Amino acid sequence: MSALTPELEIARFLRQLKWIAVILAAGWVVWALAPILTPFVLAALLGWLGDPLVDRLERRGRSRNTAVVLVFILMLLLLVLLLLVLVPLLERQVRTLVSSLPAYRDWFVQVALPWIEQRTGLELMVWLDPERLFTWVREHWQQAGGAAATLFGYLSRSGFAMVAWVANIVLLPILTFYFLRDWDLLVERVASLVPRDHVDTVARLARESNDVLGAFLRGQFLVMIALGVIYAAGLSLVGLKLGMLIGLVAGLISFIPYLGTATGVVLGLLAAVVQAQGLDLGLLLMVAGVFVAGQMLEGYVLTPRIVGDRIGLHPMAVIFAIMAGGQLFGFLGMLLALPVAAVANVLLRFAHERYRQSDLYTGEQVRIVLDTTPSAPPVPPTEQERQ
Structure with missing residues (x-):
C-alpha cells in the first residue's frame, strides 16, 4: 500500500478539520436556538x-x-x-x-x-415560629431584599x-x-x-437507524403506558388514596431506567406512611410489591416483547445521554437524547465494523500461515492402478 504524500496528508487533515468546524457550529446553533426548536x-x-x-x-x-x-x-x-x-x-x-x-x-x-x-441534634422546629422568622428577616433585610429581587x-x-x-x-x-x-x-x-459515492452506505445506515428509532420510540411509549396503568391500578387496589396519581407519574418517567420505579417507591411509601398516620407494615409491603411486580413485568415481558433487543443501549448509556442532553440543551436535549444515542449506537457499530476490516486492525503486512497439522500417510496404489 503506497504512502500518501505530505500534500495529500495536509489536504485530508484540512478536510477533517473543516467537518469538525461544521459540526461544532451546528451544535452551537442548536444550543442557541433550543427554546424555539422544541416544537419543531x-x-x-x-x-x-x-x-x-x-x-x-x-x-x-x-x-x-x-x-x-x-x-x-x-x-x-x-x-x-x-x-x-x-x-x-x-x-x-x-x-x-x-x-x-x-x-x-x-x-x-x-x-x-x-x-x-x-x-x-439540629434545631429545626424553632424555624417554624413566625416571630422568629420575622426577626430573622428584620436582621437580614438587605439579603432578603436581594433574594426578593x-x-x-x-x-x-x-x-x-x-x-x-x-x-x-x-x-x-x-x-x-x-x-x-x-x-x-x-x-x-x-x-x-448525499455524495453519490456514499449513497449505498448512507441508505443502509438510514434504514438501520429508522428500525432502531421505530423500535425504541413506539415500543418505549407502549411500555410507559403499560407501566403507568400497572402501577396506578396496583396502588389503587392495595388501598393507596393517591395511587392513581403516583402510578401515572412513575409510568410517565419510566423512560429513564429505574428513575420511574425509584420515584414511585419513594412517593408511594411516603403516601402510605401519611395515610396510615404511622408505619402500617402491610400497606408498605403491598406498595413495594406493586413496584417489584411492575419491574419484573417490564424486565421479563414488556421490554423483551415490545421493544426488543435491537436498540442495544446500556442503561448507564441511557442515563448519561439524558443527563448530558439536559445539561447541554435543556428540555430539547432531553427530548433528543435517546434518539440521538440510538442513532449514534448504529454509527458506532458501523465504525466498529469498518475498523475490523481496516489495515490498522488486521495489519498492513500479509502473514503466511503454514499448515502444521500432520497429514495422513499416502495410500499405496492398488494392483489395478499399478497395471
Missing part, C-alpha cells in the same frame, strides 16, 4: 411516526393530502380520548391530594422533624417562559400537519444531498 423537533417526531400510516393509505388509492388529513384527525382523536380519560381521574386525585395536605403537614411537623432532630426576576422570566410554552403548544399541531404532508419530500431533498 416534537412535530418532526410525530410526523415521522405518522408517515408510515400515511404511506399505507396512499398505497390503497388515497391522495397524499387525504391520507395526511385522516392521520392528523386520528392523532387528534387519540389525544382527545386520552384527555377525556385522564383529566377526570387526575382531577379526583388532585382533590384528594389537596384535602390530604393538612395531614402531610401535621406528619411533617409532628413526626418527621422531631425524628430528624433526635438523630442529628432575584425571586421576582425569576417569576418574570417564568412568566415569559410560560407564554413561550403556550405558543409552542399552539404551533405543535400546525407543524405536525406540515411535517406529515411534506415528509417524503423532505427525505428526498436530504437524500439528494
Whole structure:
C-alpha cells in the first residue's frame, strides 16, 4: 500500500478539520436556538411516526393530502380520548391530594422533624415560629431584599417562559400537519444531498437507524403506558388514596431506567406512611410489591416483547445521554437524547465494523500461515492402478 504524500496528508487533515468546524457550529446553533426548536423537533417526531400510516393509505388509492388529513384527525382523536380519560381521574386525585395536605403537614411537623432532630441534634422546629422568622428577616433585610429581587426576576422570566410554552403548544399541531404532508419530500431533498459515492452506505445506515428509532420510540411509549396503568391500578387496589396519581407519574418517567420505579417507591411509601398516620407494615409491603411486580413485568415481558433487543443501549448509556442532553440543551436535549444515542449506537457499530476490516486492525503486512497439522500417510496404489 503506497504512502500518501505530505500534500495529500495536509489536504485530508484540512478536510477533517473543516467537518469538525461544521459540526461544532451546528451544535452551537442548536444550543442557541433550543427554546424555539422544541416544537419543531416534537412535530418532526410525530410526523415521522405518522408517515408510515400515511404511506399505507396512499398505497390503497388515497391522495397524499387525504391520507395526511385522516392521520392528523386520528392523532387528534387519540389525544382527545386520552384527555377525556385522564383529566377526570387526575382531577379526583388532585382533590384528594389537596384535602390530604393538612395531614402531610401535621406528619411533617409532628413526626418527621422531631425524628430528624433526635438523630442529628439540629434545631429545626424553632424555624417554624413566625416571630422568629420575622426577626430573622428584620436582621437580614438587605439579603432578603436581594433574594426578593432575584425571586421576582425569576417569576418574570417564568412568566415569559410560560407564554413561550403556550405558543409552542399552539404551533405543535400546525407543524405536525406540515411535517406529515411534506415528509417524503423532505427525505428526498436530504437524500439528494448525499455524495453519490456514499449513497449505498448512507441508505443502509438510514434504514438501520429508522428500525432502531421505530423500535425504541413506539415500543418505549407502549411500555410507559403499560407501566403507568400497572402501577396506578396496583396502588389503587392495595388501598393507596393517591395511587392513581403516583402510578401515572412513575409510568410517565419510566423512560429513564429505574428513575420511574425509584420515584414511585419513594412517593408511594411516603403516601402510605401519611395515610396510615404511622408505619402500617402491610400497606408498605403491598406498595413495594406493586413496584417489584411492575419491574419484573417490564424486565421479563414488556421490554423483551415490545421493544426488543435491537436498540442495544446500556442503561448507564441511557442515563448519561439524558443527563448530558439536559445539561447541554435543556428540555430539547432531553427530548433528543435517546434518539440521538440510538442513532449514534448504529454509527458506532458501523465504525466498529469498518475498523475490523481496516489495515490498522488486521495489519498492513500479509502473514503466511503454514499448515502444521500432520497429514495422513499416502495410500499405496492398488494392483489395478499399478497395471
